[in-house]
Amino acid sequence: MQEDPQRSSAQPAGPPLRGSPSAGGQGQARASARPQGGYASGGRGGPAMDASAGAARRRVPWSRRQRKRICAWCSDGTTTIDYKNASKLRRFVNDRGKIMPRRQTGTCARHQRAMARAIKRARVMALISFVSR
Numbered sequence: 001m002q003e004d005p006q007r008s009s010a011q012p013a014g015p016p017l018r019g020s021p022s023a024g025g026q027g028q029a030r031a032s033a034r035p036q037g038g039y040a041s042g043g044r045g046g047p048a049m050d051a052s053a054g055a056a057r058r059r060v061p062w063s064r065r066q067r068k069r070i071c072a073w074c075s076d077g078t079t080t081i082d083y084k085n086a087s088k089l090r091r092f093v094n095d096r097g098k099i100m101p102r103r104q105t106g107t108c109a110r111h112q113r114a115m116a117r118a119i120k121r122a123r124v125m126a127l128i129s130f131v132s133r
Helices: 026-032 051-056 072-076 086-092 109-124
Strands: none
Touching: 072 109, 086 109
8 A cells, every 4th residue: 555645654644623733724824813902902892901001990998899788588588578568668669660670679589580579569459659759
């Protein structure tokens, strides 16, 4: 049998791996074709920032930072959220009658869903108004 002149004993048999130098330089050509802006330099898709721009941002001291809120329902140890408890449900409705989001009230996901359901039931039963006047 004759040995193929294209293949040498140093190269592995089979198709070349993606991004390897034996793949015709595809991996290196792709790396150099990337644009200079975007994720690679600026992070989060924004424009590239130089070193002096990062130093301008200041950290908020611990005394002014907001604490993580604790779920009011988990801390009480209540198992069910009752729609008849209108006084407690009113705390989670803003002045326009909208149900406040989790990031403002600090409730957990499970209790936020149950609370929204209870508020909607209380509105239908006329225990809580749909809108404020």
